Amino acid sequence: MKETRYDRGLRKISEIDGKAGEQVVESLSDIAPDFARYLIEFPFGDIYSRPGLDLKSREIATISALTALGNAQPQLKVHIRAALNVGCSEGEILEVIMQMAVYAGFPAALNGLFAAKEVFAEDTP
Amino acid sequence: MKETRYDRGLRKISEIDGKAGEQVVESLSDIAPDFARYLIEFPFGDIYSRPGLDLKSREIATISALTALGNAQPQLKVHIRAALNVGCSEGEILEVIMQMAVYAGFPAALNGLFAAKEVFAEDTP
Amino acid sequence: MKETRYDRGLRKISEIDGKAGEQVVESLSDIAPDFARYLIEFPFGDIYSRPGLDLKSREIATISALTALGNAQPQLKVHIRAALNVGCSEGEILEVIMQMAVYAGFPAALNGLFAAKEVFAEDTP
Amino acid sequence: MKETRYDRGLRKISEIDGKAGEQVVESLSDIAPDFARYLIEFPFGDIYSRPGLDLKSREIATISALTALGNAQPQLKVHIRAALNVGCSEGEILEVIMQMAVYAGFPAALNGLFAAKEVFAEDTP
């Protein structure tokens, strides 16, 4: 029996984000449950599940975009955690964010670094 | 004798971009030669020359950011060529751009794909 | 006697936003009272007062733009309330915000949905 | 037998865009056929096919977002045509674009108006 896009997405988001996927689905359950479903199905069931690019590279791509756009701090933090989960080192994540100074300016990079600092601090036992 | 930031940047940009670096320096030579120097020194002499992240990952980060921001098509094309130069496959580049549909919308991803299509076509003998 | 742009704008903003218009004028009164006047005159006295597009459609347009731009959460909330005031249902507002996932990415849509969730919660008696 | 998301999307995009959908699928066929499929499935099969908001309002939302973001002129033109197809008048489209001066500035609105001017001119027999 073929796995549905939703099931594949759920498996992928839990591989990448741990509990963050469940939390966002939960937070949308009363207001926009269909959107929660789309979020599992398209980004995670379709895109992140594709072969052809490893998950480390996918998280580098996402952190770059969210740092450069600069208007999605909660999602940036989720993906900094995700990058750690899929094997990026803290140092690699910081390199990606610093590089964004070149493409989106120093304030965007600074705000990305402060987001990383918060995430890394949470993870220190 | 220590290599200057400019010399290190020039070496790095030529490793990454082939002739594109020279061309942009040339295009700025009459109007803003100091900016051409900064462009060699900071992005390439400082950032791309850092250890801690391989060049393939750096180009993935740049293509993501430029696709997501959507207002720098000439530079996106330069970095699609650069990504090919440093070892990304066409398929990997397309994966990165497609993923941007999730973070910056379908039009940003579409315009990135069309940029890639143009670059890949140039390279076909 | 012809109504001034300011008076027409004040009437329109109070039709659309209830008390929100007064509050923003008040919040600017010490620092930039001229800007408060422009805000009444141009957006509300000139644009929202134009025939040719109903207020429901105007609020749909505004919610779309503010969700997509993603850097004006306080104004987005004001216009989610305004949309309810001029006859949009909660469901219609959520449809508009969800659709922005296609044009500005999932994080922009998510942040818009959370803004709507807060506004709808305030309104529940 | 249940209609697939792809079939539903294809039916919807052809209702909205006429031939534009086919053209974009065609233009992606050599480089990213999977992305062409996603473009039919998610925006058109999932989002535009939802009940709860009429197509006129959906096109108003899209024109607003693309005018405000300002980095997707080809897609803006496609959706100006689409808005005409689903029953928006030229006047209503212009009202939406003009309103964007308030939320994204006068240059964004001006560039949107010039896009509309081009589209309207094509349609004049």
Place this chain on the structure above:
Amino acid sequence: MKETRYDRGLRKISEIDGKAGEQVVESLSDIAPDFARYLIEFPFGDIYSRPGLDLKSREIATISALTALGNAQPQLKVHIRAALNVGCSEGEILEVIMQMAVYAGFPAALNGLFAAKEVFAEDTP
């Protein structure tokens, strides 16, 4: 007799932009003549006519914003010409654009410099 906002705006735009104001009004005359009027009235009749900031500083502000946003090249060129008209030197304009590398990234600054290069070339007899 008090000068209208329109007349004041027209006087100001012609002081700043020479013929560019007339041209944009003309280009909108068939499609959105009201918007042409707003463009004269609000930006030029209200804002640029205010005391409290000299025109050189106002053009520096505008060139910065348009370079940083990066999605309004035609308007950026108009304001590079305007800056020259109100007394900015070519060198000062280039300084402003180069500085944007810090706040919006190198591609935004590069594209601004190329816009300036085109404008300066036109003006050379």
Place this chain on the structure above:
Amino acid sequence: MKETRYDRGLRKISEIDGKAGEQVVESLSDIAPDFARYLIEFPFGDIYSRPGLDLKSREIATISALTALGNAQPQLKVHIRAALNVGCSEGEILEVIMQMAVYAGFPAALNGLFAAKEVFAEDTP
């Protein structure tokens, strides 16, 4: 003996920002000390130290860009303080921010005005 870029940048940032420069360097010291160094060297050692544009004009340029981009409120506040330090009046700063309504929309200008209001309030003894 020639002053290094770092020393020149440190001197310049302290002339412009007072203690803000030190604070940002301090806040990066554990996570990205190299980025703190780049921040002193490139923006302040290279760009702000250039002749050819006075510091008042440079701060006007920066406030414009950060207000227009709208995703860097902490940095906007730093530069509103900086503008006061280098000789801009509160009135001039407000003029610059209000003008951004024309180029980036009313919400961007409003959020800039509220940032200025907070900074001016801190400075009142």
